[in-house]
Every structure is written in structure tokens, then in C-alpha cells.
Amino acid sequence: MLKVVGKDGxxxxxxxxxxxxxxxxxxxxxxxxxxxxxxxxxxxxxxRRLHGAIAHKLGAAIVSGEYRPGDTLSGEVAFxxxxxxxxxxxxxxxxxxxxxxxxxxxxxxxxxxxxRSRWNLLDPDVLAWAFSGEPDIHFVRSxxxxxxxxxxxxxxxxxxRRNKTDLKEMRDALGAMRRxxxxxxxxxxxxxxxxxAVLAATRNDALVVLTASIGAAxxxxxxxxxxxxxxxRNPVPDHVxxxxxxxxxxxxxxxxxxxxxxxxxxxxxxxxxxx
Amino acid sequence: MLKVVGKDGxxxxxxxxxxxxxxxxxxxxxxxxxxxxxxxxxxxxxxRRLHGAIAHKLGAAIVSGEYRPGDTLSGEVAFxxxxxxxxxxxxxxxxxxxxxxxxxxxxxxxxxxxxRSRWNLLDPDVLAWAFSGEPDIHFVRSxxxxxxxxxxxxxxxxxxRRNKTDLKEMRDALGAMRRxxxxxxxxxxxxxxxxxAVLAATRNDALVVLTASIGAAxxxxxxxxxxxxxxxRNPVPDHVxxxxxxxxxxxxxxxxxxxxxxxxxxxxxxxxxxx
DNA sequence: TCCTTTATATTACTCCGACATATTAGTTTG
DNA sequence: CAAACTAATATGTCGGAGTAATATAAAGGA
Numbered sequence: 001m002l003k004v005v006g007k008d009g010x011x012x013x014x015x016x017x018x019x020x021x022x023x024x025x026x027x028x029x030x031x032x033x034x035x036x037x038x039x040x041x042x043x044x045x046x047x048r049r050l051h052g053a054i055a056h057k058l059g060a061a062i063v064s065g066e067y068r069p070g071d072t073l074s075g076e077v078a079f080x081x082x083x084x085x086x087x088x089x090x091x092x093x094x095x096x097x098x099x100x101x102x103x104x105x106x107x108x109x110x111x112x113x114x115x116r117s118r119w120n121l122l123d124p125d126v127l128a129w130a131f132s133g134e135p136d137i138h139f140v141r142s143x144x145x146x147x148x149x150x151x152x153x154x155x156x157x158x159x160x161r162r163n164k165t166d167l168k169e170m171r172d173a174l175g176a177m178r179r180x181x182x183x184x185x186x187x188x189x190x191x192x193x194x195x196x197a198v199l200a201a202t203r204n205d206a207l208v209v210l211t212a213s214i215g216a217a218x219x220x221x222x223x224x225x226x227x228x229x230x231x232x233r234n235p236v237p238d239h240v241x242x243x244x245x246x247x248x249x250x251x252x253x254x255x256x257x258x259x260x261x262x263x264x265x266x267x268x269x270x271x272x273x274x275x
Numbered sequence: 276m277l278k279v280v281g282k283d284g285x286x287x288x289x290x291x292x293x294x295x296x297x298x299x300x301x302x303x304x305x306x307x308x309x310x311x312x313x314x315x316x317x318x319x320x321x322x323r324r325l326h327g328a329i330a331h332k333l334g335a336a337i338v339s340g341e342y343r344p345g346d347t348l349s350g351e352v353a354f355x356x357x358x359x360x361x362x363x364x365x366x367x368x369x370x371x372x373x374x375x376x377x378x379x380x381x382x383x384x385x386x387x388x389x390x391r392s393r394w395n396l397l398d399p400d401v402l403a404w405a406f407s408g409e410p411d412i413h414f415v416r417s418x419x420x421x422x423x424x425x426x427x428x429x430x431x432x433x434x435x436r437r438n439k440t441d442l443k444e445m446r447d448a449l450g451a452m453r454r455x456x457x458x459x460x461x462x463x464x465x466x467x468x469x470x471x472a473v474l475a476a477t478r479n480d481a482l483v484v485l486t487a488s489i490g491a492a493x494x495x496x497x498x499x500x501x502x503x504x505x506x507x508r509n510p511v512p513d514h515v516x517x518x519x520x521x522x523x524x525x526x527x528x529x530x531x532x533x534x535x536x537x538x539x540x541x542x543x544x545x546x547x548x549x550x
Numbered sequence: 551t552c553c554t555t556t557a558t559a560t561t562a563c564t565c566c567g568a569c570a571t572a573t574t575a576g577t578t579t580g
Numbered sequence: 581c582a583a584a585c586t587a588a589t590a591t592g593t594c595g596g597a598g599t600a601a602t603a604t605a606a607a608g609g610a
Contacts, residue, residue, distance in 0.1 A: 075590060086565045088363065095367045099374040107591045108573040121484045122397055142481040153424040206417040209396045210485065350561065361594040382562045383602040
């Protein structure tokens with residue numbers, strides 16, 4: 001099971017407006033899988049609690065399009081029985097989904113999947129769920145576009161506000177990137193460290209949080225890059241250019257260097273996903 | 276019972292200038308408000324469920340700095356009794372907070388407030404909690420800075436990709452802004468509609484979601500603007516400039532006009548908050 | 551002396567069954 | 581025909597019992 005249900009055809013996502021208004025095929029209640037089939041038994045993987053596993057399962061099913069906006073989940077009792085968990089665990093999972101804007105529960109009406117516009121797509125968990133299956137190329141493009149907007153601006157701010165400590169952390173991360181390659185976990189961690197150091201140098205909490213989310217999503221896509229072919233180019237020189245500009249306090253150069261960096265990453269990922 | 280447990284002295288978050296500045300008083304276990312005082316009875320306001328009210332209460336207390344990172348909440352039983360609610364309701368509230376990255380619950384250790392860096396500060400609810408009390412000026416600055424980065428870029432994209440429907444929505448919103456002023460709810464709604472229309476024209480989901488969050492936060496600050504003095508200038512002409520540029524497909528002009536718009540809003544809000 | 555292993559106590563986690571409340575849909579009454 | 585009322589249904593809330601996990605302390609071995 002778990003097949004992709006054709007997502008959005010590409011165009012209808014924007015601006016709430018319709019969402020619910022699918023002319024045909026009235027929303028149906030879902031979750032009535034019980035029957036004879038052996039219960040899915042989405043039992044928890046180590047570390048994760050039971051309600052967390054349920055939330056992951058349902059969340060992934062929702063963002064992957066298996067449950068569509070407007071659909072209403074079968075009642076708490078029925079669904080919890082179908083999942084073979086207690087009603088409490090199921091309810092706590094639904095609260096999590098509700099907190100992330102994926103569903104809304106009301107008495108008598110039941111629990112319904114909210115329109116895409118209400119989803120907290122920048123929530124780290126939601127992003128993880130979105131990338132746990134086949135990621136939507138259109139959405140990945142949106143993320144990179146956002147990254148291409150935010151990160152160069154962050155580099156500009158960093159060039160203005162960085163101090164010695166920030167620069168030292170960037171240098172350390174760069175050194176780690178040289179020692180390991182992007183093919184290793186340590187190398188990717190160093191890459192994240194570098195970008196985090198740049199973000200931290202902006203002295204802007206909102207930027208840090210936002211790019212943490214984007215960075216997590218981008219980290220997923222780098223897996224795809226690895227999957228399709230060996231890493232295509234040495235990323236260190238481009239990072240060094242960013243560092244040099246920030247260290248020199250050259251605002252324009254920092255923004256430009258970072259823009260180049262993000263563009264290259266997008267190019268790599270796109271060719272990897274489309275190819 | 277209920278004595279100090281505090282762990283990390285608070286230094287590990289680094290960066291982000293510890294906003295809520297209370298220097299002293301080591302982390303304590305909290306929730307021991309019971310005693311003689313009449314129970315706070317954070318009973319639900321209409322429409323909001325009980326666990327939602329608890330989550331709101333706790334969330335606001337956390338982001339306002341009343342409970343600090345590293346603090347550990349007194350146990351489920353104790354805290355739920357202190358709040359005079361069942362454990363189920365309390366637990367569901369904690370699940371919500373956990374989903375937003377504010378706390379983490381583990382057996383034996385209890386529920387602890389996570390460092391600021393793990394909070395989903397861009398979550399609409401978290402933002403609402405942050406602005407339910409006295410908003411942190413430094414954080415507001417961060418938000419406006421982010422807005423100053425994202426919205427002009429969004430306007431540029433909108434100038435490239437807008438279609439007739441997008442333009443019509445912007446015109447309608449502008450008309451509504453003219454009829455009502457920013458002093459009325461309808462006027463503020465029209466303002467949001469205009470910005471949402473611009474965002475929708477970018478065809479970028481991530482941008483839409485992000486700016487929805489920021490816009491919600493900005494809406495809170497406009498209340499502060501209203502509070503301090505009558506609205507200082509007529510915002511419609513500036514919005515019209517943005518519209519004209521987008522309608523003309525002039526990328527540079529659109530970005531510049533939007534930059535001006537955000538700068539003015541920041542200026543107004545800053546003077547209102549500082550004055 | 552230091553590290554590893556085991557035991558234990560505390561805490562969250564899960565489950566269950568019952569009742570309360572809210573909201574919709576149908577029915578009745580004016 | 582419309583408005584008020586009643587009933588059905590699903591979520592919301594409750595309290596308690598038992599399980600699983602983990603940090604701390606104790607015991608054992610190197």
C-alpha cells in the first residue's frame with residue numbers, strides 16, 4: 001500500500017480559495033481498512049513513542065495525498081481499533097497533527113483534513129513526512145527558491161554583523177568539509193555547521209529557525225543527489241568564497257557568492273531528480 | 276517535593292541574545308502553584324477546547340520566559356491536579372507543545388522545556404503566544420527583517436508570474452483598503468488579502484506559508500501601532516505602487532516598492548513600540 | 551581506583567470504560 | 581412554511597490501573 005495519489009496537478013495549490021471544492025466525488029470517510037486484512041500495526045520504531053508513530057503514519061499519509069483535504073477520518077473509536085491502539089494514543093496523535101495544521105477535529109463532524117493552505121509546511125516534522133515518500137518536485141522547487149531568497153540575504157547580514165567567534169566557527173566547519181567529503185555524514189554535518197554559523201552571525205532568530213527547517217529539507221534532497229550519481233563537484237571552493245566575503249565584510253560579494261552556491265545546489269538537485 | 280532540579284545553566288543555546296532577559300534564579304521545577312491560592316482555572320474560552328486552553332496557557336508561559344529552557348515541569352499527575360484538569364487533557368496539551376518543539380517528554384526525566392533554538396518560532400500558534408504578552412522587541416525586529424527580505428523578493432516573482440486573476444484579487448483588496456481604513460478589522464483584512472494575493476501570484480507554496488506566519492505576527496504588531504497613536508499615514512498609495520509595478524511586470528520596481536512598504540511598516544511599528 | 555554491570559525507583563506511556571458536551575439533523579409545532 | 585425543539589452521534593473530558601523505559605544508585609569486577 002502507500003501509493004502516491006497524484007498530488008496536486010500542479011496548479012491548484014496556491015491561494016486557498018477552492019481547496020474543498022472538488023466538484024465530483026464527495027469527500028468520503030476513510031480509515032475503514034479493518035476488514036480481514038491484517039492490521040497495519042504501525043508499531044513504534046525504537047525511541048519513538050506509539051502516538052508519535054501514529055502521527056508519523058497519518059501525517060505522511062496526508063501530505064503524500066493519500067488522504068485529501070476535505071476528507072473526514074472515520075471516528076476515533078473505529079480508527080483507533082483499526083490501528084489496534086487505544087483511543088488515547090490515537091487522540092494524542094491527532095492532537096499533534098492538529099497542532100501542525102493538518103487536520104481539525106470538531107464534535108459530531110469528526111476529524112477532517114484541512115486544505116493545504118493551512119498546513120505548516122515549514123514544520124520540520126511535516127517536511128520530514130513530505131520527504132519520507134516521493135517528494136513533490138514542485139514543492140522542492142519552492143523550497144529551493146525560498147532558500148535562494150533567504151540565504152544570500154543572510155550572507156549579506158552576516159557580512160555586516162559577524163564577529164571573530166562566528167568566523168572561527170565558519171573556518172572550523174570549512175576545515176571539516178575539506179577533511180571529509182559530502183559523501184560522508186561528517187561532511188554533510190560540516191556543511192550544515194557552516195550554514196548554521198552564517199545564520200547565527202546574522203543575529204536574527206527568525207532567520208535561524210527558518211533556515212533550520214529549509215536546511216533539514218535540503219538535507220533530504222542531498223540524499224537524492226547521492227543516490228543518482230557521485231557528487232559532481234567540489235563544493236569547498238564556493239564555500240570559501242562565501243567565507244572570504246563575509247570575513248572581509250563585503251556585503252555585496254557575500255550575497256553574490258551565496259547566491260551562486262545555492263544556485264549550484266539547486267542545479268545539482270534538479271538534474272538528479274529529473275534525470 | 277518540588278524542589279530545584281535544574282540542569283544546564285542556560286548557556287548552550289548561544290547566539291540569539293537570550294531575549295527574555297532574567298539573569299538570575301536557577302531553573303526550577305514549576306507548576307507548583309496549587310497551595311492556598313484559588314486555582315488559576317485556565318478554563319476554556321468559548322470555542323477553544325480544554326486542552327487547547329492548557330496548551331495556550333503553558334505555551335504562552337514558556338515563550339514569555341516564565342518557564343525557561345532546561346526547566347522541568349512537575350509531573351503529569353501533580354501538574355494536571357494543579358491545573359484542575361484530567362491527565363488526558365494535560366497530556367494532549369503537552370503533545371501539542373511537544374509538536375511545536377517547545378518541550379520534550381521522556382520517562383524518568385519528566386517534561387523539560389527545550390532550548391530556544393528548537394522552538395518552531397514560525398508556527399502561527401507559537402507566534403500568537405509570543406505576542407499574547409509583551410512582545411520581545413528584538414524578536415519583532417527579526418521578524419520584520421525577515422519580512423524585508425522575503426516580501427520584496429516575492430513581489431519580484433509576482434511581477435514575473437502573475438496572471439489576470441491575481442491582479443484582480445489585488446485590485447479588489449486595494450479597493451477594500453480604500454473603503455475601510457486600517458483602523459477597522461475589515462481594513463486590516465483587506466491589507467492581508469492584498470499581501471496574500473501577491474504571495475499567491477508567486478506560485479510558491481513555501482513562500483505562501485512562510486509569509487502567512489509572518490503576516491499573522493505583523494498583524495499583532497499593528498494592534499500595538501493602533502494602541503499608541505492614530506495611524507500615521509495613508510498606506511494605500513504605497514500599496515498602489517506595488518500593484519502598478521506588478522501589473523506592469525516590472526520586476527525591479529515591484530521589489531523596490533515592496534521594500535519601501537515594509538520599511539515604512541517597520542518604522543511605524545518601531546516608533547510605536549519604543550515610544 | 552576506575553569502569554562495567556545490575557538493581558531499583560521514578561516517570562511518562564498506554565490502555566480502558568464511563569460520562570459530559572457540542573453540533574448536526576430530523577421532528578414537531580406555531 | 582418557518583422556527584423552535586428533540587434526538588442522535590462523535591468528539592471531549594475524566595479517573596484509574598497497569599506497562600515500559602530510563603536515570604540514578606549500588607554492587608561487582610578489572
